[in-house]
Amino acid sequence: MNKQREKFYKIITYGCQMNERDSEKIAGMLENIGYNKTENLDDADIIFFNTCTVRKKAEQKVFGKVGSLKKLKEKNEDIIIGVGGCMMQIEETAEKLYQKLPHVDLILGTHNLHRLPVLVKKIARNRDRIIEIWDQQEGLIPDVPSRRSGDYKAWVSIIRGCNNFCSYCIVPYVRGREKSRPDEEIIQEIKELAGQGVKEVTLLGQNVNSYGHDLDQNINFSQLLKKIDKMTDLKRIRFMTSHPRDFSVDLIKTIKNSDSICEHLHLPLQAGSTPILKKMNRGYTAEQYRSIITSIRDEIPQAAITTDIIVGFPGEKEKHFQETLNLVQDIKFDMAFTFSYSRREGTPAADMKQQVPEDVKDRRLQELMKVQNEISLYKNQELVGKEVSVLVEGPSKNNPDKYSGRTRTRKQVIVPADENLAGKIVRAKIQKANSWTLYGELSSTQQDVYSSTG
Numbered sequence: 001m002n003k004q005r006e007k008f009y010k011i012i013t014y015g016c017q018m019n020e021r022d023s024e025k026i027a028g029m030l031e032n033i034g035y036n037k038t039e040n041l042d043d044a045d046i047i048f049f050n051t052c053t054v055r056k057k058a059e060q061k062v063f064g065k066v067g068s069l070k071k072l073k074e075k076n077e078d079i080i081i082g083v084g085g086c087m088m089q090i091e092e093t094a095e096k097l098y099q100k101l102p103h104v105d106l107i108l109g110t111h112n113l114h115r116l117p118v119l120v121k122k123i124a125r126n127r128d129r130i131i132e133i134w135d136q137q138e139g140l141i142p143d144v145p146s147r148r149s150g151d152y153k154a155w156v157s158i159i160r161g162c163n164n165f166c167s168y169c170i171v172p173y174v175r176g177r178e179k180s181r182p183d184e185e186i187i188q189e190i191k192e193l194a195g196q197g198v199k200e201v202t203l204l205g206q207n208v209n210s211y212g213h214d215l216d217q218n219i220n221f222s223q224l225l226k227k228i229d230k231m232t233d234l235k236r237i238r239f240m241t242s243h244p245r246d247f248s249v250d251l252i253k254t255i256k257n258s259d260s261i262c263e264h265l266h267l268p269l270q271a272g273s274t275p276i277l278k279k280m281n282r283g284y285t286a287e288q289y290r291s292i293i294t295s296i297r298d299e300i301p302q303a304a305i306t307t308d309i310i311v312g313f314p315g316e317k318e319k320h321f322q323e324t325l326n327l328v329q330d331i332k333f334d335m336a337f338t339f340s341y342s343r344r345e346g347t348p349a350a351d352m353k354q355q356v357p358e359d360v361k362d363r364r365l366q367e368l369m370k371v372q373n374e375i376s377l378y379k380n381q382e383l384v385g386k387e388v389s390v391l392v393e394g395p396s397k398n399n400p401d402k403y404s405g406r407t408r409t410r411k412q413v414i415v416p417a418d419e420n421l422a423g424k425i426v427r428a429k430i431q432k433a434n435s436w437t438l439y440g441e442l443s444s445t446q447q448d449v450y451s452s453t454g
C-alpha cells in the first residue's frame with residue numbers, strides 16, 4: 001500500500017483575540033482532515049491568512065505578505081493558499097485580492113468559516129480557485145473542532161458581532177450583528193476546558209457587556225459571569241472588550257464579590273473629548289467615562305484598567321487632543337493601545353470633513369505614547385516590593401532559565417525557577433519593573449508557592 005506523505009498547515013493571524021480564537025478553529029478543522037501544524041512556510045501544504053481590516057496598514061501588510069508567496073507557489077503548485085477573516089468580508093477587497101494575486105486558491109468570509117474543510121478538499125481534488133463569502137450567518141453557528149493554542153489559558157467566545165456602529169469602525173460591517181451564545185453552551189465548553197487543566201478563561205466579544213439581550217432567556221453579562229463563577233472551578237475568569245456605555249454597577253459588584261473574576265478591565269476610551277466622542281457615536285461623555293473609572297476604583301482599588309485610544313479622528317483639533325492627554329494623565333491607565341485614525345471606506349467617519357493630516361496624527365500618536373509609557377512605568381513601579389499571584393505560562397522567550405506568567409491584573413511577570421512551573425499559580429515578590437514587564441522572585445513561603453489563592 002502507498003504510504004501517504006504527512007501534510008502540514010501554517011496559519012498567519014492578524015488582529016484581535018477574536019481572530020486568534022478563529023485561528024484555533026481553523027487549525028482544529030485542518031487537523032481533522034489530516035493536516036499537521038508547522039511553523040515553517042516551506043514545509044506547508046496549506047498556508048492560510050486570517051486577516052484584519054480594522055486599520056488600513058494591516059490590509060497592506062496582507063497584500064504584501066500573500067504576494068510574496070508567489071515564488072513558493074511557482075516551486076510547488078500543489079500548495080493551497082487561502083485568505084479569510086474580516087478583510088475578505090469586504091467584497092471589493094476580496095475581489096481585488098482574487099484578481100491581483102492569482103496564486104491564491106481560496107477566499108473565505110467570516111460567516112462561513114466552518115466550510116473550510118469541504119472547500120480545501122475540493123481545491124485539493126480539482127485545483128479550482130474558490131471565493132465563498134456569506135453576507136451573514138445562516139442558521140446556528142456550527143460547532144467546529146479547535147486546536148487551542150495554550151494549555152492553561154483559553155479563549156471562549158460568548159458574543160459575536162457588534163451593533164454599535166462607532167462611526168470610525170468597520171467591525172459591524174464585517175462581523176455582522178450581535179449574536180450571543182446560549183449560556184449552557186458556554187458553561188459546557190468551560191467545564192470541558194477546566195477538565196483538561198485550563199486554569200484561566202477569557203470570555204470574548206466585541207462588546208461583552210451587551211451579552212444576552214438577543215437571547216430568549218433573561219440573562220445579562222453579570223448573570224453569565226456569576227453562573228460561570230458558580231458552576232465551574234476555574235481559578236481565573238477574564239473578559240474583553242467592555243463598552244463604557246453598557247458598563248453597569250452590577251458588573252463592578254460581581255467582580256468585587258468573586259474570587260475568580262480577575263480585577264482587570266479593558267475599557268476603550270477612544271477619545272477624551274466629549275464633542276469627538278459624540279462624532280464617534282460612542283454614547284458617553286468624557287465625564288461619564290471618568291465617573292465609571294471612579295466607581296470601579298472606589299469598589300476595587302487594586303483593579304488594573306487598560307484602554308484603546310484613537311488620535312486624529314476627523315475634526316480633532318489641538319484642544320481636543322489636549323483633553324485626551326489630560327484625561328489620560330488624570331486617569332492613569334495601566335496600559336493603552338494607541339492608534340492613529342485610519343479611514344475605512346463605508347464607515348460614516350470616512351466621509352467626514354476635516355480629516356487630520358498624517359503628520360499631525362503621527363505627532364499626536366508619539367506624544368500620547370510617550371505620556372502613557374511614563375504612566376505605565378509609574379503604575380508598574382508601584383508594585384515593586386509587593387507580592388502578587390502569577391499564573392505561570394511557560395519558559396520566558398527572552399530570558400532563558402526564567403518563567404513568564406501573568407498577574408490577575410494581566411501584567412507580565414518574569415520569575416527565575418529551577419523547576420517547571422508551567423500551569424502553576426505561584427506567589428512572587430516584585431523586584432524590578434519597566435513599562436511593560438515586572439521582574440520578581442518566588443516568595444519564600446513554599447506552601448504559598450503552589451497555592452491556588454490566585
Ligand code: 5AD
Binds near residue numbers: 168268308310341
Ligand atoms: N482607525 C484607528 N483605530 C481604529 N480602531 C477601530 N477602528 C479604527 C480606525 N478606523 C481601534 C479602536 C478599537 C480597536 C480595536 O481598534 O480603538 O477599540
Ligand code: SF4
Binds near residue numbers: 162170206
Ligand atoms: Fe467597533 Fe465600536 Fe463595535 Fe468596538 S464597539 S467593534 S469600536 S463599532
